[in-house]
Amino acid sequence: MLTLDKVYLAGRVLAGTVKKTDLIYAPAIFPDAEVYLKTENLQKTGSFKLRGSYFRMSAMTKEEKKKGVVACSAGNHAQGVALAAQSFGIKATIFLPATAPISKIEATRQYGAEIKLVDGVYDDAYAAALSFRNETGALFVHPFDDIDVIAGQATVALELIEQLPDMDAVIVPVGGGGLIAGIAYAIKTIKPTCKVYGVQAAGAASMHKSILDKNCATLCSVCTFADGTAVKKPSQLTFDMCQQYVDKIITVSEDEIAAAVLALIEQHKLIAEGAGALSVAAAMFGNLPIKNKKVTAVVSGGNIDVNILSRVINRGLLTSGRLTNLIIELVDKPGQLKTVSAIIADMGANVISVQYTQGGANMDINGCFLNISMETRNHAHLDEIREALISEGFKLCG
Numbered sequence: 001m002l003t004l005d006k007v008y009l010a011g012r013v014l015a016g017t018v019k020k021t022d023l024i025y026a027p028a029i030f031p032d033a034e035v036y037l038k039t040e041n042l043q044k045t046g047s048f049k050l051r052g053s054y055f056r057m058s059a060m061t062k063e064e065k066k067k068g069v070v071a072c073s074a075g076n077h078a079q080g081v082a083l084a085a086q087s088f089g090i091k092a093t094i095f096l097p098a099t100a101p102i103s104k105i106e107a108t109r110q111y112g113a114e115i116k117l118v119d120g121v122y123d124d125a126y127a128a129a130l131s132f133r134n135e136t137g138a139l140f141v142h143p144f145d146d147i148d149v150i151a152g153q154a155t156v157a158l159e160l161i162e163q164l165p166d167m168d169a170v171i172v173p174v175g176g177g178g179l180i181a182g183i184a185y186a187i188k189t190i191k192p193t194c195k196v197y198g199v200q201a202a203g204a205a206s207m208h209k210s211i212l213d214k215n216c217a218t219l220c221s222v223c224t225f226a227d228g229t230a231v232k233k234p235s236q237l238t239f240d241m242c243q244q245y246v247d248k249i250i251t252v253s254e255d256e257i258a259a260a261v262l263a264l265i266e267q268h269k270l271i272a273e274g275a276g277a278l279s280v281a282a283a284m285f286g287n288l289p290i291k292n293k294k295v296t297a298v299v300s301g302g303n304i305d306v307n308i309l310s311r312v313i314n315r316g317l318l319t320s321g322r323l324t325n326l327i328i329e330l331v332d333k334p335g336q337l338k339t340v341s342a343i344i345a346d347m348g349a350n351v352i353s354v355q356y357t358q359g360g361a362n363m364d365i366n367g368c369f370l371n372i373s374m375e376t377r378n379h380a381h382l383d384e385i386r387e388a389l390i391s392e393g394f395k396l397c398g
Contacts, residue, residue, distance in 0.1 A: 010148075017050075019043050022042070038159075038160060041271065046107075053077065057084045070094070073125070081141050092114070096117055143176055150238070158186060161190055168293040169294075171296070174229060195247045199281065200250075218232055225308065226257055248288070252286055258316040260284055264299070272302050279299065328372065328394050347385045349375060
C-alpha cells in the first residue's frame, strides 16, 4: 500500500533531479474561480512522468540494473523511463504504439533508449513489453500500476500543498490513473478538505466508466488526440485508489480540449498536449463545482505533435467562436456582396474567404449561396453579426 512516508521519500530522492514546476495564476481560464496552472508541461522531458520512473528505478538492485528496464508508452512515460535509465546508466528498451507522435518517438530515442514500435494502441505495446520482460528478465517499469511510480507522481501534490496551502480543489488529467491516484492520496491524507477532480477525454474514458460501473472496466477502443491518456483499461490499483480518494471524474470533448490548448497558448504562452490540457478544458467547460474556489489545474504534459498543432488550434478557434462560417442565401445581383461585407466589417469581424455557389433546384433562378469564413471575437460577437444580417433582410442557412 502507498504510505505518506513513501511519498515524502520520493520527494527527497527526486530533489535536484526533477524540477519543482511553477504554479501560474490564470485568471482568464475560468473568471468565476481563482485558477492556477501547475506547469508539469515544463518538467524535464515535458511531462510529470519522470517523477515516477526515476523513483521506481532508484530502488533497483545491482542485479536488476544489469538486466535493464523495459517499458511501454504512448510517449511521455517512454521519455521519463529513458531519461531516468540514462541517469542510472541502465539499458532501457521502450515499446511504443506505432501511432505515437514522431516527436515523442525521437525524443525517447535521443535519451538513449532502444525503441520498438508495435501496431495498435497502448495495450498492444503493453503486451509486447511483457513478452520482452519474460524473455530477458528486464525490470518492467509500469506507467501507472506500481506503488513506487504512483509515489513519485504524488510528489506533484507535495509541491502544490507547499505552493498553494489554501487550495480548495485540484483538477487532474486521467489516463491509466497513476498521476491522479498519487495526487489524490497525498492531498486527501494531508489536506482532506481539498477536492480532487479527474478529467478524461470522452473518447478514452476508461476510468470514468469504471467509477460509474463500480468495477474496473475495459473499453473496446479509444479515440482521442489526447494520446497520452488513450488507455483502454486502468489498473485495479489505480481504480481502487480513485474510488477511495477522488471526488469526481468527468469527461470533455475533443473540441473542448482543443479550445483549452488554444487558451494556454494565447493567454499564458504555454504549449500543452491534448492530455496535458484536459484539466484546463474541465475548468473551462466541465461544470465542476469550482465557482468562487481556489483551484489548481495540473497541466500534465507539453509534448504535442507539431504536425497536428495547427489543426488543434483551428479546432480551438472554431469551438471558441473565433473562427466561423456563415452561409447566406440571396439573390445574385450587383452589390449584394458589398452590402454583406460592409455589415460584417462594421461589426468588427474580419472576412478571410468568400465562396460563391449557384442556388439549388428549389431556389429562385437567380438564387445563390455565399459561404463566408471570418474571424470573430467570440460566440456573442457571432450572434450579433447574424442578427445584423437578418435585420437587413438576408437569409442565413443553418
